[in-house]
Amino acid sequence: MTITLRPATPGDIAAITEIYAESVLNGVASYELDPPDRAEMERRMETITAGGYPYLAAIEDGALVGYAYASAFRTRPAYRFLVENSVYLSPLARGRGVGKLLLAALVRECEQRGFRQMVAVIGGASPASVALHKAIGFSEAGRLTGTGFKHGRWLDTVFMQLSLGEGNTSDPLPLSV
Ligand SMILES: CC(C)(COP(=O)(O)OP(=O)(O)OC[C@H]1O[C@@H](n2cnc3c(N)ncnc32)[C@H](O)[C@@H]1OP(=O)(O)O)[C@@H](O)C(=O)NCCC(=O)NCCS
Numbered sequence: 386m387t388i389t390l391r392p393a394t395p396g397d398i399a400a401i402t403e404i405y406a407e408s409v410l411n412g413v414a415s416y417e418l419d420p421p422d423r424a425e426m427e428r429r430m431e432t433i434t435a436g437g438y439p440y441l442a443a444i445e446d447g448a449l450v451g452y453a454y455a456s457a458f459r460t461r462p463a464y465r466f467l468v469e470n471s472v473y474l475s476p477l478a479r480g481r482g483v484g485k486l487l488l489a490a491l492v493r494e495c496e497q498r499g500f501r502q503m504v505a506v507i508g509g510a511s512p513a514s515v516a517l518h519k520a521i522g523f524s525e526a527g528r529l530t531g532t533g534f535k536h537g538r539w540l541d542t543v544f545m546q547l548s549l550g551e552g553n554t555s556d557p558l559p560l561s562v
Contacts, residue, residue, distance in 0.1 A: 388483055390490050393442040393452055395427055400449035401442075402426045404475050413509025413540050414473070416533045430454075437560060438468060439494040443483050450478035453487040455495050458504055466501040466557050472517070484517045492521065496549045499560045507543040508533060518545040 393401065406420035421429070433440050433454050440454035451474035458469040470491055472484055495503060505523060507514045515525075523545035533540035 387445065388450075388486055389444045390441055390486060391444065393430065393440045393449075393454070395430065397442050397449050397452070398423050398427045398430065401430075401452050401473075404449075404452065404473050407476065408473050412511070413533070413535055414507070414511055414514060416508050416535065416540075418535065437498065439491060439498070441487055441490055441494070443474070443478070443487050445478065445483075450475050451483050451487055453491045455491060455500070455503070458506075465560065466499070467504060468495055468500045468502070469504050469506055472514075479513070484513075485520055488517060488521050492547065492549065497561075499550075499558050501549050501552055501557055503547045503549055505543075505545040507545060509535070509540040510543045515543060515545070518547075521547065523547045 402421070402423045405415070405426065409415050409417045409420040430440060433456050436457065438455040438457075441452060442449050443451040451472070453470060453472040455468040455470055458464055458467045470488065472487055472491075474483055492503060504526070505514070505518045507518070510528070524547075526544040526546040528544070529542045531539045532542040
């Protein structure tokens, strides 16, 4: 496996839209029921990158096989040092360490930009996602039950959290975004 990571660009939107659509239609990580189209995914990417958050692509043999980005957990400004992460892979790329590569790089990138906490909001309490976040050092921070209903069943949400850099042990510096 040779995986290269690089910042995602609008040129990646077709592949990203396809990967996300598969997860929306078949999985429980996303609570969306209808896959967004390319224009909407491009708008979302623009909002994320313009907000100073990293958006990364994983490339294998010239094809985009996964992506990860950080975004605001909540928009009120005192939350500004806390980011939420998202990681999605094409089905064939799963279980081969690509998620770990992407998430570790996203953590490093967010630390460099001055963010101090990262939260994973794990829809459907997906075992693969919980295992991925544990492997990177996240701890479980709570569980909400019955948060979603999809594919004919109730879903729980697991929160996991990782301190970035000095976390809450020192005052934050201005974000370099
Ligand atoms: C969740 C996801 C990103 C994980 O990425 P991945 O590349 O498959 O995971 P990795 O191969 O890097 O494995 C990371 C760890 O999780 C474990 N793991 C991976 N898949 C697993 C599964 N299905 N069940 C249990 N553990 C699993 C691995 O053993 C590894 O642990 P280790 O380092 O202690 O050995 C990927 O499966 C995916 O895209 N799923 C659909 C979308 C999704 O759920 N996204 C998360 C949104 S919160």
